[in-house]
Amino acid sequence: MQRLDDAFLQRLKKGAVLAPMAGVTDMPFRRLCLEMGAVYAVTEMVSAKGYTMTGEKLRATRELLLTDPSEHGRVALQLFGHEPDVVAEAAARLSATGRYAMIDLNLGCPVPKVCKNGEGSALMRDPEAAYQVMHALVDASSVPVSVKMRLGYEADKNAYLEIAHLAECAGVSLLTLHARTRSQYYAGKADWEKIRHLKSESGLPVIGNGDVTDGVSALRMMDETGCDGVAVGRAAEGNPFIFREIQTVLAGQNWVPPSPAEREAVLLRHARDLIAFKGEMIGIREMRRHVINYVRGYRGAAALRRQINTITTFDALAEAVTSFFRDAQPAD
Numbered sequence: 001m002q003r004l005d006d007a008f009l010q011r012l013k014k015g016a017v018l019a020p021m022a023g024v025t026d027m028p029f030r031r032l033c034l035e036m037g038a039v040y041a042v043t044e045m046v047s048a049k050g051y052t053m054t055g056e057k058l059r060a061t062r063e064l065l066l067t068d069p070s071e072h073g074r075v076a077l078q079l080f081g082h083e084p085d086v087v088a089e090a091a092a093r094l095s096a097t098g099r100y101a102m103i104d105l106n107l108g109c110p111v112p113k114v115c116k117n118g119e120g121s122a123l124m125r126d127p128e129a130a131y132q133v134m135h136a137l138v139d140a141s142s143v144p145v146s147v148k149m150r151l152g153y154e155a156d157k158n159a160y161l162e163i164a165h166l167a168e169c170a171g172v173s174l175l176t177l178h179a180r181t182r183s184q185y186y187a188g189k190a191d192w193e194k195i196r197h198l199k200s201e202s203g204l205p206v207i208g209n210g211d212v213t214d215g216v217s218a219l220r221m222m223d224e225t226g227c228d229g230v231a232v233g234r235a236a237e238g239n240p241f242i243f244r245e246i247q248t249v250l251a252g253q254n255w256v257p258p259s260p261a262e263r264e265a266v267l268l269r270h271a272r273d274l275i276a277f278k279g280e281m282i283g284i285r286e287m288r289r290h291v292i293n294y295v296r297g298y299r300g301a302a303a304l305r306r307q308i309n310t311i312t313t314f315d316a317l318a319e320a321v322t323s324f325f326r327d328a329q330p331a332d
Contacts, residue, residue: 002144004102004173009205012229015039016218016246019176019209019233020078020104020148023286028273030075031068032266033236037243039229040074042148043067045106048081048090063278067099076102076146080109082118082129084136092140102174103141105134107149107163110182121182125153127162134170146174148209151194153182160194164202176207176231186234196225207231214242215249222250238293240266260298264325267294268318275314284312291321299329 018025018033018041030041046064054061067075077100081087091103107130109120116122123130138145147167152159164175177198179190190210199206208227212218213235221230236242241258248255258266270290275283288308295301304324311317 002142002173004144004205009228011039012205012207013222014247014250015229016212016243017176017207017229017231018042018236018243019178019231020045020106021233021237023289024237026063026274026277027066027068027071028270028277029240029290031070031273032270033240033243034071034074036240037247038074040076040101041071042076042078042104045078045080045109046090048079048087049083051079051090051094052086065094065099072099073101075100076104078104078106078148079137080106080114080119082123082133084132087133088136088140091137091145092142095140095142100143102144102146103137104146104148104176105137105172107147108178108182110150110185115182121150121153124149124159124163124182127159127166130163131166131170134167134172138171144173145171146176147172148176148178150178151181151191160198161201164198164204168202168204172204174205174207175202176209178209178231180210192221192225195221195227199226199228205229209233212246215245215255218246219249238267238290238296240270260325260328263294264321267291267321270294271314271317271321280314281312284314284317287317291317295324295328297331298324299331300324301331 015037018030018038020042022044025042025044033041044064051061077094079087079090095103106120107123114120149160149163160177167175177195179192179194195208205228207229208221208225209231212221212230212232218230232242245255271287274287291308292305295304307320311320
């Protein structure tokens with residue numbers, strides 16, 4: 001059983017973690033966020049069963065598992081599954097590659113196609129089954145294991161405490177709590193009081209997740225809950241600068257937002273890296289959602305959104321983005 005060292009836990013207190021997001025936290029985006037100051041980043045979730053059946057033969061699986069050498073020691077692989085032996089096999093094989101600093105078990109995904117198989121947040125309805133998966137995963141992994149969970153599946157907002165206790169018994173090293181229930185998805189306000197409660201009840205390090213949107217809210221979450229670190233998900237889309245912002249605010253320094261020129265440069269770098277990783281056709285298509293987030297809060301963002309939906313090449317994207325930022329003005 002592997003444990004996190006004190007140096008890692010100290011780093012947690014000085015920055016933020018990039019939370020896993022399907023279709024977002026691929027290698028190019030993780031690398032960008034790490035350069036901006038993320039303590040560590042978590043991959044898109046990978047099906048343990050899918051991996052054990054196909055290995056890295058399928059392009060989609062291969063892309064999910066690829067890491068850059070610059071990430072090593074700073075990237076966690078997120079697995080989901082409900083069969084202990086299958087999750088254990090995947091963890092054993094993948095942790096042995098040396099690519100990942102940690103294996104993260106997903107007990108938080110709310111989407112129906114995952115939950116209907118008893119995986120993701122659905123495992124929180126069956127604590128004994130969750131324990132069996134966690135125990136098998138810890139035994140099989142050659143790197144530390146973390147668990148990302150929600151408060152519960154439906155109205156039961158105490159499920160997280162039972163799961164946390166079982167996780168500690170199973171040998172898990174770290175907990176991340178997204179302070180919403182599965183039924184909330186991403187709506188409503190995250191219940192930070194539950195993060196505080198978990199931290200007071202569990203002997204494990206706790207990362208808080210939910211409604212951290214800037215440096216001020218990151219500092220407030222840590223002050224109010226006593227958590228060991230914060231995780232940022234949706235607020236990082238189109239805004240990898242948030243990790244530098246949080247790092248700056250936690251250090252007690254004044255944050256200066258990026259200029260339009262820097263935002264433009266990072267956006268185009270992101271696009272080039274994504275195209276190099278996935279090819280121009282797929283890269284441009286996936287980049288469209290990122291562009292919208294990069295330009296949110298500026299005048300003309302809606303018009304740019306309509307324009308990029310017809311763009312199919314990097315040159316056309318670069319021309320549109322450069323033109324947009326040339327006269328960029330914040331929205332009123």
